[in-house]
Amino acid sequence: MKKLFNSQETMVDDMLDGFVSAYPQVQRGARDPRVIVRAKNKKDADKKVMLLIGNGSGHEPIAMGFVGQGLLDANVVGDVFAAPSADLILDGITEVSGEAGTILLISQHSGDMINGRAATMLAEDDGIKVVALPMYDDISAAPPERRHRRRGAPGTMFIYKILGAAAEEGRSLEALVALGQEVRERTVTLAAAVTPGVSPLTGKPMFSLPDDEIFLGMGVHGEPGIGRAKVGPVSGLVDQMVEKLLADRPLSSGAKACVIINGMGGTTQMELLTIWNETRVKLASKGISAIAPMIGSYVTTQEMGGFSISLLEPTDDMLACWCAPSDTPHFPAIDCAYEDLNS
Amino acid sequence: MKKLFNSQETMVDDMLDGFVSAYPQVQRGARDPRVIVRAKNKKDADKKVMLLIGNGSGHEPIAMGFVGQGLLDANVVGDVFAAPSADLILDGITEVSGEAGTILLISQHSGDMINGRAATMLAEDDGIKVVALPMYDDISAAPPERRHRRRGAPGTMFIYKILGAAAEEGRSLEALVALGQEVRERTVTLAAAVTPGVSPLTGKPMFSLPDDEIFLGMGVHGEPGIGRAKVGPVSGLVDQMVEKLLADRPLSSGAKACVIINGMGGTTQMELLTIWNETRVKLASKGISAIAPMIGSYVTTQEMGGFSISLLEPTDDMLACWCAPSDTPHFPAIDCAYEDLNS
Known part of the structure; x- marks a missing residue:
């Protein structure tokens, strides 16, 4: 291994x-x-x-x-x-x-x-x-x-x-x-897994998937999801995922949503930033402002390729707490100034 | 792809x-x-x-x-x-x-x-x-x-x-x-590559390597290095790499070295922290204090697996600048308090 x-x-x-x-x-x-x-x-x-x-x-x-x-x-x-x-x-x-x-x-x-x-x-x-x-x-x-x-x-x-x-x-x-x-x-999340990570316990890939397919809804340990999607432009995948999130917990036009785009380990920053961008554009098309994003590989499953989109419709109090300073080894600074940038 | x-x-x-x-x-x-x-x-x-x-x-x-x-x-x-x-x-x-x-x-x-x-x-x-x-x-x-x-x-x-x-x-x-x-x-770096990343331009892995081998000295685009090592306990690999770094730029007992452990993309935080730990222990065995580390995947080559060790023997001025606050999307906080922790 x-x-x-x-x-x-x-x-x-x-x-x-x-x-x-x-x-x-x-x-x-x-x-x-x-x-x-x-x-x-x-x-x-x-x-x-x-x-x-x-x-x-x-x-x-x-x-x-x-x-x-x-x-x-x-x-x-x-x-x-x-x-x-x-x-x-x-x-x-x-x-x-x-x-x-x-x-x-x-x-x-x-x-x-x-x-x-x-x-x-x-x-x-x-x-x-x-x-x-x-x-x-x-x-x-x-x-x-x-x-x-x-x-x-x-x-x-x-x-x-x-x-x-x-x-x-x-x-x-x-x-x-x-x-x-x-x-x-107020929180909903949906994940998409693309390539398996290798378990340090077994030395083997944690699942297998055809070269042109993506798992929708897989859990952080490879738990089964809700279906498969074909590999294609990521805008289509993000559209589909955001629709499922909003069907589960509707947000009305004019709402704000804090967003987490989490990478599973082996997905690049270039991909995560593109996914954030598509999420932001998709939400904007429905009149929803994507704000105060957290983008990066924070909850990983070894070097698994994939990501999740999480949405929170915050109260003002929640938003202030989300953007409050913290001092830890890995939690990033999140700035509510993003709200103004994207509105 | x-x-x-x-x-x-x-x-x-x-x-x-x-x-x-x-x-x-x-x-x-x-x-x-x-x-x-x-x-x-x-x-x-x-x-x-x-x-x-x-x-x-x-x-x-x-x-x-x-x-x-x-x-x-x-x-x-x-x-x-x-x-x-x-x-x-x-x-x-x-x-x-x-x-x-x-x-x-x-x-x-x-x-x-x-x-x-x-x-x-x-x-x-x-x-x-x-x-x-x-x-x-x-x-x-x-x-x-x-x-x-x-x-x-x-x-x-x-x-x-x-x-x-x-x-x-x-x-x-x-x-x-x-x-x-x-x-x-005052800066020296040596890298080790373990698994290839896939180029988004070609859709193909950027190099190939036997299952039990590691490249030493590969560049960030897959440029050739100085040799191969067998996969084994990482302490042996780190020992070998630190010896090469110190042979290139000797540090005397009592010296301090700022350390960067950089992941190439697909190497986990668990691995990078272990590599940092082995680097710190190896340097300590020679009387050198490893201080103010930066540990993470900051210079990546897609999802390539591997890492590099960089050492800087800082002046007091350099150390103060290395640990000074900054406000950027991705540069981490680095704290010279680490010096006290490890001395």
Whole structure:
């Protein structure tokens, strides 16, 4: 296998050694080195609600790259493509939790949900105030009337960032949970996969696909989607995807939509910028302003080729939180000045 | 070909439409839309020396992603893997040049050198004060005694950033050229290529390589390198590469080295962080402190798999400029606090 690591046994910890020695915003947790925490933990001094998430590794920079001021307080790092254990998540919750309470964000996938729910129950037994907030946005995984069964996809980054900024302001646990639920209600995502990545566990491509076909709706681990499309001008593919997103959650003329164009790893910046441009033009043709975009490979599946389009119809409060400054290793600056540029 | 674009004729301009509509720091030039300039051009108000570069596209985010405050004033964007014409570079020089003069950075490749030199001569004929500064750092392209014949590789980003910060401070044209030459003298880079990218021009892989081999020293367009290595634990590969870098430009125990670990496109964050970690450990074993790292896929060749290691032994002035704040679409925050973390 042509992956650049030392061994399957050490790959995650070698990565984490590199990570904490590169970025001053983060360090390993005191209770368990697989928990990445802010270098300056603020839990008691500021009575801040703490935010954390557990996830399998292999999708970097998410989520460890988003630990820092104005975003996450901790990330619990599982093995490659495997949810962290309930015990490990409990270590993360225990390390960061303070007086104001904690929110465990969970990107809805079965292992993450089972272990995350178990960890919150164990933490409550220890007297910790913690709420689990499942995140889901992938419209290909369930119809609108069963949207609570959808899986987490890159649109979950709206929740990370908006709650991160709001928590930094000192809002209450109850207010933050309600805000997160409202962002979730307003977010839709659809993905298209083009070429497989190679799993570092098996050394094999994660799926196969004819040379002229694209999968629509594939999940971040190669979960099945809703159909196939032929390779052709990307404007046609984006048109089709935006139509599906708007059919799922209609936006009226005059609306604004924050946009995430996420690359899966092997898709170039040239392609992602073109996809953003087509998304913007397509939305504009319906009177919808695409604003404050986040464009890049943030939720990856190794070097898989493909992308997703996520839309959020923001309230003014959500928009301010989305564009608020943060200081983490990998979350980009997002500027609401974009709104003026494109209107 | 499984690339996500509309047509070969429109791919660069579609990308640029997306780019300028996503990032408020940049806009298209008034003289030619293939020139990307700062949205707030500062040339006369501040008597600032202007910095620009021309390069072929297909390597994003470099160089257009580095236009903005504290970095480049303009980027002249050629077709995919093709240097921009002398006329186009002249348009870029003419648009940005003010009283304090201009530096045209040139990453040393034959087309870029020929067209860049021609453009500076044409600009001089028009009465513009402009200096061409060739950049080269790839130790595999020529021996130390002929280092001026080396090609540009990702270590050129040290020059971009350090001159960008110094120009923003208002330093003179002469001082900046001397500083750039001194950074160049102190920079060495070596690359390793693992898997080919697909050219958007031909739809074909850009080279072929046995399943268990790695090319050492390949250039960013697939130019030949200095040998092959077998796939194995990455620590052995990094050891070998660091030894070659230090043989080329020795660093004594107690020295500091700024490090760039650049991914070529298809190499994951997990791999790049592991490579950084091995580089740091290897340097530490020789008493050298690895500091202020830049880690990510900034100079890409489509989805090629591979990476380079660049080292700069900085003066205090260079280090301060390397870590100075900038505001561009893609240059990351680099923090000299890393020095303390690793010492």
